[in-house]
Amino acid sequence: MNQLLHVSSSPHIKDKVTTSSIMLDVVIALLPATFFGIYQFKIKALFIILTTIITCVLSEYIYEYFMKKTITIKDLSAVVTGLILALNLPATVPLWIPVIGGIFAIIVVKQLYGGLGQNFMNPALAARCFLLISFAGRMTNFVFDGLTSPTPLVVLKNGQSYELLKMFLGTTSGTIGETSTFALLIGAGYLLIKGIIKLTIPLTYLIIFSIFTLFFSPCSFDFYYLACELCGGGLIFGAFFMATDYVTSPMDRKGQIVYGIILGILTGLFRFFGTSSEGVSYAIIISNLLVPLIDKITLKGGVF
Known part of the structure; x- marks a missing residue:
């Protein structure tokens, strides 16, 4: 009874699934949105994607080598x-912006806190928010069909209507990877089929946001408007690809439901009561910060 037991750090479950295989599946799931973004925004989008990925990989290698x-x-x-950071950028940004964003994501948010599994918020989203604060003009400059144009969510926030089919297919202005709901849902379906993610977080998130929209948006109980809000901006992208990040989301189902509720409410607050027409990125990183508290309350042995 007096034996000392050595307990290693998590994770403790042994499985044939590896980090690299999970990450490869995420890359595969993002390919439809990536290819559509390159088709939509041409060669500049490809350069931004390659620059961001190379910057992130080199930043990780150089930091770990010297440390x-x-x-x-x-x-x-x-x-x-x-890849996630690149898909969250407009195709109009100069290439030095994804370089700064990639370095910030890997060095500041990931490596300085211990590397993979230790970061307190999603590195790609943290970098996007950093870039939005630092270079607001460049990060909100969207061009479609050769013309500077507002995103569908900006149009909706200004009280105008937008064609839902265009938003679903992605023939609109926006960031490289967020415009096509159809492409993102193909990738989300792949992740669900492979068992990489579960529906708990994204489904709770989207249901709560929908309820919030129906009651508190400028167009209460307008289901066409709700459909546009669901297809607009980074909501689908965030719900399936970023809010479900293993490291920065709750461990058990109860916690994930609470997390999804918070995400839905925050996104609604930012979209309908804030100055910005979007709100997914900020909603996710704020919710990431609440995950330790959520786990403490909902996991067995917690506060309740």
């Missing part, structure tokens, strides 16, 4: 961070 840490670029987590 004499194990080199982890083969786990593909830096590739996923770079």
Whole structure:
């Protein structure tokens, strides 16, 4: 009874699934949105995607090399961070912006807090928010069909209507990877089929946001408006690809439901009561910060 037991750090469950295989599946799931973004925004989008991914991988390698840490670029987590960040950028940004964003995501948010599994918020989203605060003009400059144009959510916020089919297919202005709901849902379906994510977080998130929209948006109980809000901005992208991040989301189902509720409410507050027409990125990183508290309350042995 007096034996000392050595308990290693998490995770404790042994499985054939590896970090690199999970990350590869995420990359595959993002390919439809990536290819559509390149088709939509041409060669500039491709350059931004490649620049961001290369910056993230090199940042991780250089930091770990000089800090004499194990080199982890083969786990593909830096590739996923770079790809998600790139898909959250407008195709109009100069290439030095994804470089700054990639360095911030990997060095400041990921590596300085211990590397993969230790970061307190999603690195790609943290970098996007950093870039939005630092370079607001460049990060909100959207061009479609050669013309500077507002995103569908800006149009909706100004009290005008927008064609839902265009929003669903993605023939609108926006960031490289967020415009096509159809492409994102194909990728989300792949992740669900492969068992990489579960529906708990995205479904709770989308249901709560829908309820909030029906009651508190400028167009109460307008289901066409609700459909446009669901297809607009980074909501589908965030719900399936970023809010479900293993490291920064709650561990058990009860916590994930609470997390999804908070996400839906915050996104609604930011979209309908804030100055910005979007709100997904800020909603997710704020909710990331609440995850330790959510886990403490909902996990067995917690407060309740």
